[in-house]
Amino acid sequence: MQLNSIWTSNKTPVIATLIITLLVFSTRNIGKKTPDSLGSIRDLKWSSINFLHTTDTHGWYGGHTNQKLYGADWGDFISFTENMRSIANSQNVDLLLVDTGDRHDGNGLTDATVPNGIEALPIFAKQDYDLVTIGNHELYLYENSKQEFDFIVQEYGNNYISSNVEYKNNDGDFEPFGKKYKYFTTPNQKARILSFAFLFDFTRNNEGTKVTPLEDVIKEKWFLETLKKHPGQDVDLIVVFGHIPIAHTWKELLVLHQVLREYYPETKIQYFGGHSHIRDFTIFDSNLTGLQSGRYCESVGWVSIDLSATGDLSPQKIFARSYIDFNLNSFLHHSGQSSIEEFETEAGNNVTRTINLVRNKLHLNDVLGHVNRNYYVDYVPLDHPQNLFKLLADQVLPTLQPTQALKNQSDERIFIINTGSIRYDLYKGPYTIDTRYIVSPFENEWARITLPKSIAIRIGPFLNKAGYILSQDKDNEIDNRRLLPLHQYSQRLKQEQQLRAKLEEEPEKKFQYPAFSPFFSQDAEFQNEASITRQKLSKGYVTHDDFGDDGDDTPHKPVINFPITNVVESKQLDIETGEHALVDVIYYKFIEGNILWALKHIGYDEKVESELYSTTYLNQLLEVFVQQNEI
Numbered sequence: 106m107q108l109n110s111i112w113t114s115n116k117t118p119v120i121a122t123l124i125i126t127l128l129v130f131s132t133r134n135i136g137k138k139t140p141d142s143l144g145s146i147r148d149l150k151w152s153s154i155n156f157l158h159t160t161d162t163h164g165w166y167g168g169h170t171n172q173k174l175y176g177a178d179w180g181d182f183i184s185f186t187e188n189m190r191s192i193a194n195s196q197n198v199d200l201l202l203v204d205t206g207d208r209h210d211g212n213g214l215t216d217a218t219v220p221n222g223i224e225a226l227p228i229f230a231k232q233d234y235d236l237v238t239i240g241n242h243e244l245y246l247y248e249n250s251k252q253e254f255d256f257i258v259q260e261y262g263n264n265y266i267s268s269n270v271e272y273k274n275n276d277g278d279f280e281p282f283g284k285k286y287k288y289f290t291t292p293n294q295k296a297r298i299l300s301f302a303f304l305f306d307f308t309r310n311n312e313g314t315k316v317t318p319l320e321d322v323i324k325e326k327w328f329l330e331t332l333k334k335h336p337g338q339d340v341d342l343i344v345v346f347g348h349i350p351i352a353h354t355w356k357e358l359l360v361l362h363q364v365l366r367e368y369y370p371e372t373k374i375q376y377f378g379g380h381s382h383i384r385d386f387t388i389f390d391s392n393l394t395g396l397q398s399g400r401y402c403e404s405v406g407w408v409s410i411d412l413s414a415t416g417d418l419s420p421q422k423i424f425a426r427s428y429i430d431f432n433l434n435s436f437l438h439h440s441g442q443s444s445i446e447e448f449e450t451e452a453g454n455n456v457t458r459t460i461n462l463v464r465n466k467l468h469l470n471d472v473l474g475h476v477n478r479n480y481y482v483d484y485v486p487l488d489h490p491q492n493l494f495k496l497l498a499d500q501v502l503p504t505l506q507p508t509q510a511l512k513n514q515s516d517e518r519i520f521i522i523n524t525g526s527i528r529y530d531l532y533k534g535p536y537t538i539d540t541r542y543i544v545s546p547f548e549n550e551w552a553r554i555t556l557p558k559s560i561a562i563r564i565g566p567f568l569n570k571a572g573y574i575l576s577q578d579k580d581n582e583i584d585n586r587r588l589l590p591l592h593q594y595s596q597r598l599k600q601e602q603q604l605r606a607k608l609e610e611e612p613e614k615k616f617q618y619p620a621f622s623p624f625f626s627q628d629a630e631f632q633n634e635a636s637i638t639r640q641k642l643s644k645g646y647v648t649h650d651d652f653g654d655d656g657d658d659t660p661h662k663p664v665i666n667f668p669i670t671n672v673v674e675s676k677q678l679d680i681e682t683g684e685h686a687l688v689d690v691i692y693y694k695f696i697e698g699n700i701l702w703a704l705k706h707i708g709y710d711e712k713v714e715s716e717l718y719s720t721t722y723l724n725q726l727l728e729v730f731v732q733q734n735e736i
């Protein structure tokens with residue numbers, strides 16, 4: 106495909122798109138990995154410099170085996186990027202690949218091994234990234250940090266950047282994961298790029314590592330000297346890519362923005378973010394935008410920047426963004442290929458083969474049980490019968506028994522789990538070894554404290570009242586942000602409110618905005634008419650960002666994310682006993698700091714000592730439950 110036709114792609118006739126789509130469907134092999142929707146795909150806008158971005162992959166390199174919408178695997182992604190690089194080279198523009206961390210925890214491919222990641226990281230590293238950095242999931246366990254330092258940093262060499270995370274070497278000294286920054290020239294356009302990479306202010310890293318908050322780094326000598334060494338006239342673009350949300354509500358990049366603009370008042374700057382698992386694009390100023398590209402190999406982010414654009418322009422004239430669904434329909438479309446044979450590359454196919462071998466070796470498809478219907482993290486409200494937390498709280502957690510004899514065991518128990526410990530929906534169908542890690546990969550043991558009932562019942566509500574952004578208690582180093590899956594605070598909620606408001610303001614547009622979920626509206630008429638207008642679309646991301654709502658490469662019926670609380674409780678209490686009765690409070694050891702923080706703020710001054718309650722991980726408990734019950 107000629108780049109010219111891509112540049113003018115907005116004018117591409119619908120018929121051409123349909124022909125390509127039909128061709129795509131008629132090719133061998135592809136059906137099993139492509140979504141059923143025949144909806145048209147919005148083209149990418151290419152420019153002088155272009156980026157493909159992944160983040161928070163969490164080991165999903167085998168693709169989503171039961172969701173065709175995200176059915177491509179890492180081998181397909183490698184074929185895609187090879188195709189895209191060819192387009193870029195043929196048009197003498199640049200294409201750079203960026204990843205912003207979190208490669209562990211969330212899929213059998215990474216977590217069913219000891220140490221976790223030992224099979225998945227070499228697969229990830231087959232992708233030829235230009236810029237790679239670290240996420241918090243590379244830092245919980247020392248063994249993962251060591252893999253990162255010994256393997257990923259070595260694999261990517263000068264392309265691995267971390268401006269604020271360090272590793273303790275054999276001499277006991279801290280040295281950066283990779284380089285602290287990179288200044289380089291792009292191969293085709295010869296653009297001069299200065300690049301930094303930051304992790305958010307993460308405090309639960311293992312002792313073999315060190316995270317310096319961004320707010321401190323920007324005062325450090327090396328950082329300021331680097332800015333001075335590369336003044337504005339020597340820099341065509343600054344790229345800051347990091348494991349930090351790009352949302353306006355997140356302070357760190359705003360702080361960085363102030364400093365960068367002092368030194369580079371007019372230089373074009375692009376942020377790439379991560380961690381909160383959403384698609385998002387934000388405008389910081391007319392020459393600075395941020396892109397965030399979702400999670401779990403559901404999305405590949407795209408941003409293109411016109412480096413030649415000068416003058417007082419709106420950011421829309423300089424930057425363009427897209428969120429590409431991680432499937433072969435999208436990959437073929439954007440690479441301009443009409444058949445799988447043309448699209449696939451040798452390197453991509455080799456990686457697909459390796460993934461299949463590893464999945465078989467790890468028995469990820471082995472069936473352990475069966476689930477009769479879907480259970481969702483947040484596509485339904487917390488009290489809905491198909492809410493996964495409701496299933497856990499009502500039925501699964503009460504089956505947990507202590508793994509050892511405990512003194513003074515109470516018949517009354519309250520279980521508290523942080524909702525962030527559940528990573529993904531539980532789908533109808535076979536419950537496999539893979540499912541075990543997809544739903545909850547963490548190997549968190551359970552702790553118990555015994556408290557008067559009047560106190561015990563206040564912990565959960567107190568933690569749920571603690572806000573997300575403002576909940577840090579620096580004195581105690583407690584950060585309640587960790588309790589909740591961050592996408593709950595995503596742009597999506599804000600945007601949905603905007604959409605609702607829009608519907609109210611412009612009732613005539615009502616049916617242009619489909620219902621957000623089957624549970625959103627009680628209005629049957631709305632449901633029926635909306636479903637007529639969207640019958641051709643599959644359910645998926647509908648992203649509303651600072652550039653509007655046309656960023657998703659594939660139009661979808663939107664899903665809603667209902668608000669969920671920081672923690673969910675399961676209570677086994679006796680209404681006959683009084684407020685002084687002793688209750689066992691059982692929680693993951695992982696959130697003990699938060700529990701003690703809540704007790705302190707509730708005003709409970711007694712000394713509390715926790716004991717090990719159980720070594721049965723939540724995913725083991727769930728697995729036995731699925732095997733023994735019809736759910």
Ligand SMILES: O=c1ccn([C@@H]2O[C@H](COP(=O)(O)O)[C@@H](O)[C@H]2O)c(=O)[nH]1
Pocket residue numbers: 161207241242245380381382523524525526527547548549586587588589590591695
């Ligand atoms: O052992 C653990 C480690 C982490 N969590 C939860 O995970 C999320 C953070 O994941 P991101 O992918 O970085 O967003 C956070 O909510 C932690 O509480 C856990 O539950 N157990």
Ligand SMILES: [Zn+2]
Pocket residue numbers: 161163207380381382
């Ligand atoms: Zn993540």
Ligand SMILES: [Zn+2]
Pocket residue numbers: 207240241242348379380381
């Ligand atoms: Zn993260």
